[in-house]
Amino acid sequence: MFDSLSEKLSGVFRSLRGKGRLGEKDIQAALREVRLALLEADVHYRVVRRFVEAVRERAQGQEVMRSLTPAQTVIKIVHDELVRMMGEHVAPLDVAGKPPVPVMLVGLQGSGKTTTAGKLALHLKRRAGRDPYLVPADVYRPAAIDQLQKVASDVGVAVYPSRPDQDPVEICRAALEEARKGGYDTVIVDTAGRLHVDEELMDELRRLKELLDPREILLVADAMTGQDAVNVAKAFDEAVGITGVVLTKADGDARGGAALSIQAVTQRPIKLVGVGEKLDALEVFHPERMASRILGMGDVMSLIEKAEQAIDEDSAKELEEKLRSNRFTLEDFRDQLRMLRKLGSLEDLLKMVPGMGQVKNLRVDERELVRVIAIVDSMTPEERRRPEILNASRRRRIARGSGTRVEDVNRLIRRYQDARKMMKRMGVLGVGRKGGGKKKKRRGGWMPRLPV
Template sequence: MAFEGLTERLQNAMTKLRRKPTVSEADLRETMREIRLALLEADVNFKVVKDFVKQVRERASGAEVLKGLNPAQQIVKIVNEELTSTMGTEAVALNKSDKIPTVIMMAGLQGAGKTTTAGKLALKLKNEENARPMFIAADVYRPAAIDQLEQVAKSIDVPVFQLGTDVDPVEIVRQGMQQARDQHNDYVIIDTAGRLQIDEKLMGELVNIADLAKPDEILLVVDAMTGQNAVETAQGFNDQLELTGVILTKLDGDTRGGAALSIRAVTGKPIKFVGQGEKMTDLDVFHPDRMASRILGMGDMLTLIEKAQQDYDEDQAQKTMEKMRENSFDFNDFLDQMEQVQKMGPLEDVMKMIPGMANNPAMKNINVDPKDMEHIKAIVYSMTPTERENPDVLNPSRRRRLAAGAGRPIVEVNRMIKQFGQMKKMMKQVSSGNMNGMEQMMGGNMPGGKMGKLAMNSMARKMKKNKKNG
């Protein structure tokens, strides 16, 4: 997961600050030194780091903050706000034409994931706007580039206009644009040729395509794992093409986060989307404020809620809430919930969106193997209908039978049943809005401290309100 190293370093610096009853200028200098080192280690542009540290120090210095109420919390708030500002303050929507089609031109180096990202964007437009996009295959150089685009397009049921590899790309775009107008496609997504490095000849071709198509968006796809190179690539393309935005790919990989924190500040161009997975649905709008919260280990409840709304069946969710409240949640419901959660992505990534969980000791190095989820399912599938509906009947002999049926050790069966019981208690606390009992059950260590508790209480209130309105 991206930013783990940066999150840990920044969280450690903030934790040291919070432990101090008062905060002096010397404490602030030490904190800013640690923040500076953390950002540089994350491969953030040196000038961006320098400006960021200067801004935070200027806002945090002086009696108003250092001698005020909760100075450490105020400094954390300032760091959060400056991180958000560095990445662009707010999400930036796609530019849309007053008349169809809206033209989106994709650009980028080879290997950044441009063609796959074009597919993800087309699917997002189909799902969210009921749009009718069309691809134009303008990469005639890379072997099998057109075949790859057609495979991606087929998987999401989007048409491709192509004239093979022997026609000039500018002519392909000209004819493709005419077909899109004739067919009344809402969007045209032009998949241009990638390159191993910024090349004058091919860059000239991109300029000619842009002059012809007059795109509403020129989106540069960059690999977040390349760090500072991603920023240099963005500068190089922007000098020639006048980009309108950037899409960061592989943000779920082993990346230190430097590209995300540097691109907007260096180029002035917004990050519009981020790719965080291999599925065609794994393309998200980039929200600077939410990313800043995640970097600081504060979680990302809004994105988590949006994912839940997107992937959860509303009627099924309402029934589950009723069962949680009545404490009648059983293993049948548990199976349904597992399948719903799996749709949202890797469990460790989902958990880290909860305030305080990103750097919680219990989450340290957590890596939920998908096979573990399948093992749990196998244990539940081995249960009789009575056992699923009445977990209390699972005595030792029945558990041994489950272990044999699922091909899992008895200790694993016992652990799963115990965790299921604990989860039921937690669910009842959340659904009833009684967070005090839940906090005691967790040993008084509510994830994220006060912020985590406030977020969880807010969710509980929303649950109660939805029930009342429903």
Template sequence: MAFEGLADRLQGTIKKITGKGKVSEQDVKEMAREVRLALLEADVNFKVVKDLINRIKERAVGQEVMESLTPGQQVIKVVREELTTLMGGEQSKIAVADRSPTVIMMVGLQGAGKTTTTGKLANHLRKKHNRSPLLVAGDIYRPAAIDQLETLGEQIDMPVFSMGTDAKPVDIANQAIEQAKAEHNDYVIIDTAGRLHVDNELMDELQQIKSNVNPDEILLVVDSMTGQDAINVAESFNEQLDISGVVLTKLDGDTRGGAALSIKAVTDKPIKFAGMGEKLDELEAFHPDRMASRILGMGDVLSLIEKAETNVDEKQAKELEGKMRNMSFTFDDFLEQMGQVKNMGPLDDLMAMIPGSGKMKGLKNAQFDEKQLVHVEAIIQSMTKKERQEPGIMNASRKKRIAKGSGTSVSQVNRLLKQFEEMKKMMKQMTNTQKKGKKGKGMNLPFM
């Protein structure tokens, strides 16, 4: 999970100061020291950490905090605001050219996930912004780079422009733009060549493409798991190409988060997108304020709602609400809901978006282990159609058969049946008392 190590450390640190009725300057110093260590352990740039801590200390011992009725909460507010500022302050949106098509150059080193991110970005633009992008295979050096982009294009049903490996990248880019104009594609996304390291030959080629096509965006794709190396790469590309923004890949696997917290401060260029998984729909617009809240355990409800709206079918959600109102919700419906929740991403990441979920980690019964969902799914799939529709018919022999078929125990089957009935009652109460307005999609899942 993104920022897991940093988040755990920071949440433990700020918890000590949150409930204090009075905060002394010494309290602030001790908190600042812990925050400093947590950031350095997360591989955040040393100078960035130093500047951030100085700003936090200066504000936290100021009048707005010391004279507040809730000084502990005010300190946390200061930390959140400074983290948000550090990562860019507000979301930096993708460019839109005055005259179509908008041209985007994707640049970066080999292994950062540039080609895959090119496909993800095209998919994002179509799904979120109703755009019609053209992918351009401009990497003529890496074996199978063109094939990879064409395969991605097929998977997302997106056109790919290619002239093979013998044409010059500049010519490929120019002709792709002409085709985009003819075919009315409103975005052209050029997958340029990468290298194992920054060299003059690579930069010369990229500068030629830049000067010829005059791109509206130059997005640098960096692997967030490389830590400080990602910062060095970003500095090099920015100095020579004047990039417009950064896309961080593999942020879902980076428990430290140093790159995300350092890049904006070092390059003065915003993080525009973050790769949160391997699937082609797992590219998210980067929101500094939401990420700061997630790191501090305050949740990220807006992102959670956006995920639900993208992955949960609205018609099915309305049908489900009706079933819950009249208590006709079955295990078949539940299985369908589980599938939709899975499409929203790893369960740990979803839980991190719920405010206060960090406090639940230490509780005995708050286990958000995805393996438990596998057990739940296996139990339901081992039931007959009639048993899924009418759980009340379950007797000892049926439960024993289901347990054997699912590789679980009778006690696990009993627990799921009990939780299912409790959940139905709870969801009926919630739908009956819910006020008019926009209703959330999705539902709570029982955990065994």
């Protein structure tokens, strides 16, 4: 998301950095480019107009004129206004109250409500320790009930056994009672959608709202529809009063106009963002972090949080002990690569590193990781532990077994040796010293060290 916008804004700021002082003409020219970039990203035109005016007002004041680094000051102003546009603060899900707490998902057909229901259940289960209960209330779309039951099975949560011949209101009434009996604390209702907003759909949603009295009514909106997502958000908010938005398919939208417009137009926050097809690909929306990504500043906090979720405490301790005693084997090397793949697309991870977002045509061949893992898997346990015994004949056998070339095996061994050298340097810097390897606990998670 935002790839196109990030690239254009980076170009604008590069031209500003080339100037020692910024005059009014320089700022006006830069703001014209910023305005065009936002419009091309499909940001709502009213939002663009307010944004540009806010930046102009601050940029033409003493804040920039007196600055020793005027270009950096302009970038900071743009960053601050982007954060303000997207809502400034994280908007947490409200699932407080006497259980079972109802959460309604609403939206048009095709926006991804059913998959999002499963993602949300897994998110609440893993991140908040909740015990959710899924309710299929879409009796119109063929196989919608079956789809949610399959998703519930995949994420390991319970689901109410709805039938297509039932009334959605009666389904929800019975499901609430079942949730109470079963001791579930959160009820996630997957409602029906339509191809467009109509009164029949809204009337059904109002009846469900009256019955459920939900803590959250979350609009599931497709990021790839751009400004249409903003119009849909307005329509649903006026009809049933949404409390927030879950933006889906954000990984497939290079422009990002919906994310930049929804909060500013509807005054309803984006709470979660779907960033992939996998059921764990749902992230909390952080306006400040998103603004940093847009401006190519990276997003180290999100990168750390992803790592924390992928590595458990015991694995981190075991790895640290191996680093201390210099027992980092090829098996560990392979396991670290597998862990890296769990974090998501390597291309997306690199963009979270400060400065990497501004690298043009950043491409990562993830097949290389698959080849490396296949090579290590083709070794015997002894060879993984003692790579020094890998003579020419062993390397040929490993290459045949992994479907690679001897050159690939040799390259892997060199990389592994380089990684071990890095481990030694880390030991010198403190990881291997007594007390230097203590992990710092933060927000209930462990901050792991990633050697590769």
